[in-house]
Amino acid sequence: MQKPEQKVYYPDPCYRESALIHDYNELYHEFEKDPDAFWRRIASDLLWFKPWDKVRVWEHPHASWFTGAELNITYNCLERHVNNDRRNKVAIFWAGENGRERIFTYYQLYKDVMRMGNALKSLGVQKGDRVCIYLPGIPELVVSMLACARIGAVHTVVFAGYGAKALNERITGAGAKIVITADASVRRGGSIPLKPIVEEALIHAPTVEKVIILRTQEPKVGLLDDFELDYEELINQADRYCEPVHVNSEDPLFILYTSGTTGAPKGIVHAAGGYMVGAYYTTKYVLTLRENDVYWCTADPGWITGHTYGIYGPLLVGGTIFLSEYTPDYPDAGIWWKLVEDYGVTIFYTAPTAIRMFMRMGEEWPQKYDLSSLRLLGSVGEPLNPEAFEWFYKYIGKEKCPILDTWWQTETGMHMVTTMVGLPMKPGFAGKPIPGVVATVVDELGEPIPPGTTGYLAIKEPWPSMMKGVYQNDERYRQYWSFGKYGYYSSNDLAVMDEEGYIMLLGRSDDIIIVAGHNVGTAEIESALVSHSAVAEAAAIGKPDPLKGNIIKAFVILRNGVEQTPKLIHDLKYHVRIMLGPISVPAELDFVDNLPKTRSGKIMRRVLKAKEMGMDPGDISTLDE
Ligand code: WT7
Numbered sequence: 321m322q323k324p325e326q327k328v329y330y331p332d333p334c335y336r337e338s339a340l341i342h343d344y345n346e347l348y349h350e351f352e353k354d355p356d357a358f359w360r361r362i363a364s365d366l367l368w369f370k371p372w373d374k375v376r377v378w379e380h381p382h383a384s385w386f387t388g389a390e391l392n393i394t395y396n397c398l399e400r401h402v403n404n405d406r407r408n409k410v411a412i413f414w415a416g417e418n419g420r421e422r423i424f425t426y427y428q429l430y431k432d433v434m435r436m437g438n439a440l441k442s443l444g445v446q447k448g449d450r451v452c453i454y455l456p457g458i459p460e461l462v463v464s465m466l467a468c469a470r471i472g473a474v475h476t477v478v479f480a481g482y483g484a485k486a487l488n489e490r491i492t493g494a495g496a497k498i499v500i501t502a503d504a505s506v507r508r509g510g511s512i513p514l515k516p517i518v519e520e521a522l523i524h525a526p527t528v529e530k531v532i533i534l535r536t537q538e539p540k541v542g543l544l545d546d547f548e549l550d551y552e553e554l555i556n557q558a559d560r561y562c563e564p565v566h567v568n569s570e571d572p573l574f575i576l577y578t579s580g581t582t583g584a585p586k587g588i589v590h591a592a593g594g595y596m597v598g599a600y601y602t603t604k605y606v607l608t609l610r611e612n613d614v615y616w617c618t619a620d621p622g623w624i625t626g627h628t629y630g631i632y633g634p635l636l637v638g639g640t641i642f643l644s645e646y647t648p649d650y651p652d653a654g655i656w657w658k659l660v661e662d663y664g665v666t667i668f669y670t671a672p673t674a675i676r677m678f679m680r681m682g683e684e685w686p687q688k689y690d691l692s693s694l695r696l697l698g699s700v701g702e703p704l705n706p707e708a709f710e711w712f713y714k715y716i717g718k719e720k721c722p723i724l725d726t727w728w729q730t731e732t733g734m735h736m737v738t739t740m741v742g743l744p745m746k747p748g749f750a751g752k753p754i755p756g757v758v759a760t761v762v763d764e765l766g767e768p769i770p771p772g773t774t775g776y777l778a779i780k781e782p783w784p785s786m787m788k789g790v791y792q793n794d795e796r797y798r799q800y801w802s803f804g805k806y807g808y809y810s811s812n813d814l815a816v817m818d819e820e821g822y823i824m825l826l827g828r829s830d831d832i833i834i835v836a837g838h839n840v841g842t843a844e845i846e847s848a849l850v851s852h853s854a855v856a857e858a859a860a861i862g863k864p865d866p867l868k869g870n871i872i873k874a875f876v877i878l879r880n881g882v883e884q885t886p887k888l889i890h891d892l893k894y895h896v897r898i899m900l901g902p903i904s905v906p907a908e909l910d911f912v913d914n915l916p917k918t919r920s921g922k923i924m925r926r927v928l929k930a931k932e933m934g935m936d937p938g939d940i941s942t943l944d945e
Pocket of ligand 1: 624750
């Protein structure tokens, strides 16, 4: 088995001048010495109405954080800045298609959130009630989320690309009282109606009392009856001052349904106090976000990345959020880079699937724009394969911006494993557990394994923004904390750790292929295929085989202009063989134009697999169009 030598990139010292850098080892030792004191120090940056009794109470598998404390996250996102001379600072730059632009200062955002909070109260929404938000990535989505938090209501945001069935499942699952939506969303020069989807989703949704509709299009869509309310009218009639409700640290802040790569969606519940501290800590120390930054998280606010690092984290630290409705390739493949130049974006956080798409479209696009404002790049969602890392590093970061490959999950609420700014970067490796996170790679019993051996990424201790539970399903919650002999938190991700403690993610354990008794990670094969100059994207699945248990079947999207030839199939197999060894070679390889993906960009291997086997693909509510 011949593997290419591991490359290491040393961060350009210029990152220090522009960023708030904290020494990894120092932080780590501070945490190790006294975890409670560590979190107490972090939490003390924030404003609490009532102090906590205990930083952490850990009764496996349930953890409570900052017990007895009272807070309101919006008081920390808004008043903390508004009352401190930052009221006129830009909170949100929003860029819409066709050059539409909206700008919200912290003060303007604060006022809108209070009016929306009052509007919800006027409809009878009380602390603990669930509000479903089904809006595209526009400022009203931010206002609606914060308005819920302001009054102690629990938001459950549903990505606006979901269809009626998925929306209905989430509305009824959460028992939402109110749905906030828009007439339509804008995408690639057209508009996608949302109202008919909501109407259909509400047919069997008995808990819903009112629907609030933001009408953006002319002529305005009609409202059916007094079940449907106009967003603008409601907010304009609302009282201007809305007291932040004092919620308990353990009260739920939101429910977010997971992307469902592994079956039926789960309502992940995050609690107010711990989530706030985790989001604040990682935004400040991992993303190194400061007040002067213009920060672009390309994830839709409807995903956890958008919640933690698109909205709450940046507002907690008082940064400037850049939010946009542009897709990466419309009106042309340079639009995102034009936006970086136009708004002087300093931190850019995106997904490997987007980076690979940009690779495919060619570096001539970013080269047309001045990207010198950028100082830090980030990636999340799936492994950032070395080729994508290198392209991102060279053509976007100009070999000076560090890259954070951040591993975490909806359930973890915050970053868990990454290479913090200042540490040497190893393409292909996410990095080390961040200070505050006790994660390791173990065998199926939870026992330590030698470096270089494939195992499971497990977490031994709770962390502040750990999910509070799975909504109304404690059994499903408990399963997370039942890994191996010691009841660790199981991430369901396969991983390998090197001698220096850097962790490489190999894909979900549910995505593993056992070939002739050997474990092979789909991510590894895909990464190998993508490292070939002809390949843009690849997916690998296990196809049942009477002799070997499974054989590997690969699906490959070629780069523009590359011809599909039988010789190329041979070359690609040979390439994988050289990189990973004979057991990893796909026995079958098909060229395709598309891969089934979730809307968050993850390849849905089980859809490919079901199709291959002529079976029902199961729940495909998360499949992108
Ligand atoms: C799963 C969680 C966290 C926001 C986005 C996805 C995979 C996530 C990485 C990474 C390798 C990654 C894991 C994880 N994943 N980030 N940097 N390297 N894999 O949230 O939908 O809850 O999915 O995404 O498999 O378990 P999610």
